[in-house]
Amino acid sequence: MKKSLQKAEINDKIDEKPLVEDKDQIIKVKCIKHIYPDNTEVSVCGLDFVVYQGERIVILGPNGAGKTTLLNHILGILTPIEGEVKVFGLEPAKAQREVVKNIGVVFQNVDEQIIGPTVYDDIAFTPRNYGYSKPEVEELVREICTNLGICHLLKKIPHYLSGGQKKKVALAGAMVLKPQLLILDEPFNGLDPESKEEIIDLLKEINNRYGTALLMTSHDINYLPGIVDKAYILNAGKILRYGQIEDVFLEREFLRNVSLRPPILVELFARLKNRGLSVEIPLDIDQAEKEILNLIAVSQKKFN
Amino acid sequence: MDLALIDLMANKGDSVLHQSSAISKFFFVICVLIGIILADSLLDFLPLVGILLVGCLFAQISIQKMIHYALYPAFFSLLFAFIRFSVSLSAGLVVIFKAVTAAMALLLFIFTTPYPELFALINRFLPQILVDGMFFTYRIFFILIAEMRNLLTSVRLKGGYRPLGLLFNIKNLAGAIGVLFIHAFDLSEKMHQVLTIRGYNGLKTDLQTKLGNSDYLTILAGLTVIILVVII
Amino acid sequence: MSHIHIPDGVLPLSWWGIGYLIAGFFLILAIRKLEKEDLRKKIPYLGVVSAIMLITMSIPLGIVPFHINLTVLMGVLSGPVLGYIAVFIVNLFLSFLGHGGITTVGLNTLILGLEVVIGSLMFSALKRRIKAIPAIAVVTAITLIISTCAMLGVVGLSQSGWEYALPHDHHEHGAEHLADDHSEHDHLANSHLEEEHLGEDHLHSANDETFLGLADLRDSLSHVSFLGMTGLGAVLLILLIGIGLEVLVTILLARFFLKVKPELLK
Structure with missing residues (x-):
């Protein structure tokens, strides 16, 4: 899984590598352009944007890079006047109902998306809309609330929940029909560290259990290595990079140029490596601990 | 107008009235309203006010709070009472009492009924669009009131509020309301997207129709009101 | 406070009943019209408009007991159809909170609905001829004056017809009233007695109904304006100040929109 792409290949991929049509491929976006009613033109070009079944992908980019535009095209909220958007082989702007039925979405501000009068009603909202019978709806809600550990909240009123609880409810509402794709816009925004970790665990669980592909945007770069495998980097309406997250994070200079920063551990160990220390760049704290203990052991051996 | 406070009391309360279903409480309110329509002397209000105050005790609502809310209808009915005072003092007072007791009955209902039940009940009488509209009003009210509170706080913190400066306040308030408007319309656009993605075609909730002991008590109280008013 | 939320119990059944019927009729028309549009877009918008109201x-505006409504502005922004539905929702909510009666939701909706409907129709007629700010100021002022007149009209007319609209008022408890009145207001009680008599006639002979009804109405109206002069004068002054404040806030908000999001006023 961690097979890294060659850097040269990443850089040269622009406009070059044709997409192989694949039955596992669930999203394909090719240089799209949209014009808003006030004549502002927004495009997302550069590399093709492709997502396969069960993948865990983050879209990184500074504010205003075009992340939301891209997501809105995938959801069929925007209609491209140029380029191609295919989700599950369909054009979302034309077949929005079929497409969104298979996508769960958690927006950045959960208050805007929790609609039901009670938590139960909110989770049941989507299956009810798609005409599931009462016992079926109950079964679906029961299943997802058990898996996310929020059954004790079912009778609660949404506006009395904490931020972390609201996020989980939104997640349950998005996942209740077990869609193939889950889109999360800044899922960690405004959450305390513990809630962030809980959400990460839930997302992993969802990905494992249902094989749901995760597609998220996030600025919480330090939390990402634990939950995503691959990253797309967008800047000023162009998809500039695509690759395994550890490879993308190593390009510190490039990241700085597009107003991004690598995770703090990556930055620290990259600097140590530049100083000539023989370390591997870690992505999580356990790995980092091992590296440091290794270094200490080696230097102690030398000293002795 | 403390919708937020009322909502909190309705949802966190656990009295006999909280436990009875929305249907029986609604029946009670209708009975009180019929009583009010029938009532035309001060004496008639004895059972009405009595039973409403007992209701407050049962619902664990402080009488003080109830009186505070009842001041609005009392104030608004004054205009009508003025005209009736020309007939007699008691005729004027009857007008005020009618307004106040009706408001008390509705407040008692709203203080003890969580809003999902309330909307499920209303759903039986009004078209779906209206009920959904009311529900969205309710949700959005809570989102926007939190924002308005923050906006007003920052207006105050920046010295934009003077107790005596009406025009000064209005100018700054207009700015805050303007910001609120813009955010509100963005919110509506966002919710439009959410509804599209989640496949909205009408909200559905389940209304509990099984009646329990507390319901019979509420219904009995309602009937008692009418009987007493008619007898008196 | 450019209008008064009419509470329960002050209007006779015929008034609020008819109020409900007329308001309900327009409500059904408005809902039919709204149903034809994209509800996924319109329902949240409806929620936003009513929530803002x-x-x-x-x-709170400070020490004065006024509050603003912005119904005219909301009408301009949301159009007459959606605005009217929003007004109904707002009145229903307010009645739950004791702010305006549940029986008078119909009448209150009609009065507030006037502001929304007239406001939005007048603005769309005016905006092509004059600039947005003066247009909205004029529209708000005129609309509020119209709705205030409507409200006072309802109050005045309903009160003058009061004695004859509720039959039980005369039959069962008339004597009681009289007993009260005799001690304090002798002359009033006499006139009351006459009215009482007229009222019974009015009930029994359907043929004379129109004639007697009109005569009583004229009589009672002069009665109201004479005795209620000071009360009504004060109310009028309060209403005028309320209208002035509301126009001011509306102008300020319109200026804000022109700067930040001019398409809102188009």
Whole structure:
């Protein structure tokens, strides 16, 4: 899984590598352009944007890079006047109902998306809309609330929940029909560290259990290595990079140029490596601990 | 107008009235309203006010709070009472009492009924669009009131509020309301997207129709009101 | 406070009943019209419009007991159809909170609905001829004056017809009233007695109904304006100040929109 792409290949991929049509491929976006009613033109070009079944992908980019535009095209909220958007082989702007039925979405501000009068009603909202019978709806809600550990909240009123609880409810509402794709816009925004970790665990669980592909945007770069495998980097309406997250994070200079920063551990160990220390760049704290203990052991051996 | 406070009391309360279903409480309110329509002397209000105050005790609502809310209808009915005072003092007072007791009955209902039940009940009488509209009003009210509170706080913190400066306040308030408007319309656009993605075609909730002991008590109280008013 | 939320119990059944019927008729028309549009877009918009009306009503302006409504502005922004439905929702909510009666939701909706409907129709007629700010100021002022007149009309007319609209008022408890009145207001009680008599006639002979009804109405109206002069004068002054404040806030908000999001006023 961690097979890294060659850097040269990443850089040269622009406009070059044709997409192989694949039955596992669930999203394909090719240089799209949209014009808003006030004549502002927004495009997302550069590399093709492709997502396969069960993948865990983050879209990184500074504010205003075009992340939301891209997501809105995938959801069929925007209609491209140029380029191609295919989700599950369909054009979302034309077949929005079929497409969104298979996508769960958690927006950045959960208050805007929790609609039901009670938590139960909110989770049941989507299956009810798609005409599931009462016992079926109950079964679906029961299943997802058990898996996310929020059954004790079912009778609660949404506006009395904490931020972390609201996020989980939104997640349950998005996942209740077990869609193939889950889109999360800044899922960690405004959450305390513990809630962030809980959400990460839930997302992993969802990905494992249902094989749901995760597609998220996030600025919480330090939390990402634990939950995503691959990253797309967008800047000023162009998809500039695509690759395994550890490879993308190593390009510190490039990241700085597009107003991004690598995770703090990556930055620290990259600097140590530049100083000539023989370390591997870690992505999580356990790995980092091992590296440091290794270094200490080696230097102690030398000293002795 | 403390919708937020009322909502909190309705949802966190656990009295006999909280436990009875929305249907029986609604029946009670209708009975009180019929009583009010029938009532035309001060004496008639004895059972009405009595039973409403007992209701407050049962619902664990402080009488003080109830009186505070009842001041609005009392104030608004004054205009009508003025005209009736020309007939007699008691005729004027009857007008005020009618307004106040009706408001008390509705407040008692709203203080003890969580809003999902309330909307499920209303759903039986009004078209779906209206009920959904009311529900969205309710949700959005809570989102926007939190924002308005923050906006007003920052207006105050920046010295934009003077107790005596009406025009000064209005100018700054207009700015805050303007910001609120813009955010509100963005919110509506966002919710439009959410509804599209989640496949909205009408909200559905389940209304509990099984009646329990507390319901019979509420219904009995309602009937008692009418009987007493008619007898008196 | 450019209008008064009419509470329960002050209007006779015929008034609020008819109020409900007329308001309900327009409500059904409005809903039919709204149903044809994209509800996924319109329902949240409806929620936003009504929620804003509720919120602006709860903002304190300082020591004065006024609150703003912004119904005319909301009408201009949301159009007459959606605005009218929003007004109904707002009135229903307010009645739950004791702010205006549940029986008078119909009448209150008609009066507030006037502001929304007239406001939005007048603005769309005016905006092509004059600039947005003066247009909205003029529209708000005229609309509020019209709705205030409508409200006072309802109050005045309903009160003058009061004695004859509720039959039981005369039959069962007439004597009681009289007993009360005799001690304090002798002359009033006499006139009351006459009215009482007329009222019974009015009930029994359907043929004379129109004639007697009109005569009583004229009589009672002069009665009201004479005795209620000071009360009504004060109310009028309060209403005028309320209208002035509301126009001011509306102008300020319109200026804000022109700067930030001019398409809102188009």
